[in-house]
Amino acid sequence: MTGSPIRVRVDRDLCEAHALCIEIAPEVFDLGDDAVASCEETPPEALWPKVKSAASACPRQAISIVEG
Numbered sequence: 001m002t003g004s005p006i007r008v009r010v011d012r013d014l015c016e017a018h019a020l021c022i023e024i025a026p027e028v029f030d031l032g033d034d035a036v037a038s039c040e041e042t043p044p045e046a047l048w049p050k051v052k053s054a055a056s057a058c059p060r061q062a063i064s065i066v067e068g
Helices: 020-024 045-057
Strands: 006-010 029-031 037-039 063-067
Touching (some): 020 029
16 A cells, blocks of 8 residues: 555444454454454555454444554
8 A cells, every 4th residue: 555554443432342343354364352353453455354344343333444
């Protein structure tokens, strides 16, 4: 990816631990002991299609992709 760094974030207040993100992109997302998803903020470029799919699949829209 070029330009400003792109990052993925999980809103801990919105996450309800449905874990669809982990099913779609286990290389990027993880479920913590507190039953809230966390993620690698800057995954390798090859994983971005999975990250975008995980963000789209999140029923609470807790996953965001941000630039800068």
